[in-house]
Amino acid sequence: RALLGVRGAEAAAFLQGLLTNDVTQLVAEGDAPRALYAHALNVQGRCLYDVILYRLHRSTAEEPHILLECDSSVLDSIQKHLKLYKIRRKVTITPCPDLSLWAVIPGEQPGDASSLPKCADQALLLTPDPRAEVMGWRLIAKKGANLSEIIPGSQVGDIQDYHRHRYKQGIPEGVKDLPPGVALPLESNLAFMNGISFTKGCYIGQELTARTHHMGVIRKRLLPVSLPGPLPAGGVPEGAEILTQAGKRAGRFRAGAGELGLALLRLAHLGEPLCVRLPGDRLELRATAPEWWPKAAAK
Amino acid sequence: RGSRCSASPGPGRARPRPPAGPARPAGSLLRWASSFSEPGPKESGPSEGQIFLSESCVKRLLEIAEGSEFLRLQVEGGGCSGFQYKFSLDTVINPDDRQGRRDVLVVSGARVVVDVDSLAFVKGSMVDFSQELIRSSFQVVSNPQAEKGCSCGTSFSVKF
Numbered sequence: 001r002a003l004l005g006v007r008g009a010e011a012a013a014f015l016q017g018l019l020t021n022d023v024t025q026l027v028a029e030g031d032a033p034r035a036l037y038a039h040a041l042n043v044q045g046r047c048l049y050d051v052i053l054y055r056l057h058r059s060t061a062e063e064p065h066i067l068l069e070c071d072s073s074v075l076d077s078i079q080k081h082l083k084l085y086k087i088r089r090k091v092t093i094t095p096c097p098d099l100s101l102w103a104v105i106p107g108e109q110p111g112d113a114s115s116l117p118k119c120a121d122q123a124l125l126l127t128p129d130p131r132a133e134v135m136g137w138r139l140i141a142k143k144g145a146n147l148s149e150i151i152p153g154s155q156v157g158d159i160q161d162y163h164r165h166r167y168k169q170g171i172p173e174g175v176k177d178l179p180p181g182v183a184l185p186l187e188s189n190l191a192f193m194n195g196i197s198f199t200k201g202c203y204i205g206q207e208l209t210a211r212t213h214h215m216g217v218i219r220k221r222l223l224p225v226s227l228p229g230p231l232p233a234g235g236v237p238e239g240a241e242i243l244t245q246a247g248k249r250a251g252r253f254r255a256g257a258g259e260l261g262l263a264l265l266r267l268a269h270l271g272e273p274l275c276v277r278l279p280g281d282r283l284e285l286r287a288t289a290p291e292w293w294p295k296a297a298a299k
Numbered sequence: 300r301g302s303r304c305s306a307s308p309g310p311g312r313a314r315p316r317p318p319a320g321p322a323r324p325a326g327s328l329l330r331w332a333s334s335f336s337e338p339g340p341k342e343s344g345p346s347e348g349q350i351f352l353s354e355s356c357v358k359r360l361l362e363i364a365e366g367s368e369f370l371r372l373q374v375e376g377g378g379c380s381g382f383q384y385k386f387s388l389d390t391v392i393n394p395d396d397r398q399g400r401r402d403v404l405v406v407s408g409a410r411v412v413v414d415v416d417s418l419a420f421v422k423g424s425m426v427d428f429s430q431e432l433i434r435s436s437f438q439v440v441s442n443p444q445a446e447k448g449c450s451c452g453t454s455f456s457v458k459f
Binding site for chain 1: 373374375376377378379380381382383414416417420447449453454
């Protein structure tokens with residue numbers, strides 16, 4: 001993931017018209033959250049970029065300074081996107097290569113959460129991941145900072161463990177899980193991940209999204225899946241068809257790491273035994289509704 | 300809706316043309332000429348793009364603009380389709396502002412001003428004042444750069 005700095009008096013107003021979530025919540029007076037999840041959509045209402053916004057400035061008296069976390073492979077592309085819509089807004093958009101972004105995942109033992117210390121000097125920001133409690137916290141520090149000083153008792157983990165944790169929990173992140181121009185925000189569980197406001201004004205792609213929410217039914221969602229059997233070399237390809245035992249189409253595989261992954265599946269088939277169709281083979285696949293989804297959701 | 304007159308563009312709402320009126324004595328023409336020589340925003344040249352005002356737009360502006368007020372048109376990023384028009388009454392001219400075509404603004408007091416950055420998105424458009432059941436408002440119509448827009452007409456996307 002990469003960080004982009006958006007500074008200036010009009011930073012919040014600028015981002016408000018481009019993102020699904022209510023940026024004014026991030027910069028409000030009083031006890032505003034320091035992080036906000038959102039998607040930038042295209043005009044047709046499809047996902048372009050999944051981002052987390054962080055508020056660096058501490059009070060409304062300071063010049064707004066917002067950091068935007070995005071998939072590092074689209075850093076250039078998202079900069080161009082922002083600059084296209086900037087026009088005359090009083091904002092500056094600059095990458096922040098001297099900062100590092102960390103995910104802090106809770107350990108196995110209970111009680112780890114309460115022992116998280118407040119920001120030390122080297123940490124710019126330590127805040128709960130706005131998407132779901134199971135994702136722990138996000139930490140922004142200067143590059144090369146000593147993490148065991150900032151969070152005593154923590155260990156630096158393998159990035160693959162982070163991705164496996166996400167897939168186990170069913171949290172999509174980045175362009176592989178949310179292909180730009182393909183993924184739909186509501187099917188990607190944006191509402192369950194606190195990434196969208198249905199009471200804010202116009203933003204790019206709002207028309208279809210608001211209409212689906214108010215009038216449509218969401219029949220498919222991105223779900224965490226597991227493949228208990230032997231895996232093909234190179235993993236399961238994106239778009240591989242998933243079928244029920246009776247051979248009916250149930251959805252498509254999206255992305256994964258090892259035996260875990262995400263698939264876009266019809267909710268009607270949740271809980272049924274499923275399989276992925278590959279050339280010359282069918283792999284058993286299991287899908288579950290994540291614990292952190294609202295209880296009424298898996299219908 | 301006949302087809303008899305090929306010269307005038309059909310019963311559309313907005314088209315540029317000098318206002319019809321009785322012939323005026325030379326003295327009044329001199330009065331209009333002096334108002335044009337007042338310092339004001341630079342008129343946009345053909346390369347920067349021009350905007351046109353409809354009759355109803357000019358008429359409405361004359362009704363509502365007080366003193367040195369003019370109609371400012373800006374384009375902002377955001378909105379359902381990517382870009383949105385923003386109209387406001389303003390009194391301050393900046394060095395990078397451009398003014399709508401003079402030969403349509405035959406009466407002083409009906410000025411439309413656009414900054415150069417916004418002008419790039421609206422050049423060739425017409426500003427109209429449209430009165431409908433749902434609302435009466437200034438609208439940008441027939442923008443040659445705009446592709447499909449949102450249902451309420453405030454937002455548009457750009458042909459690249």
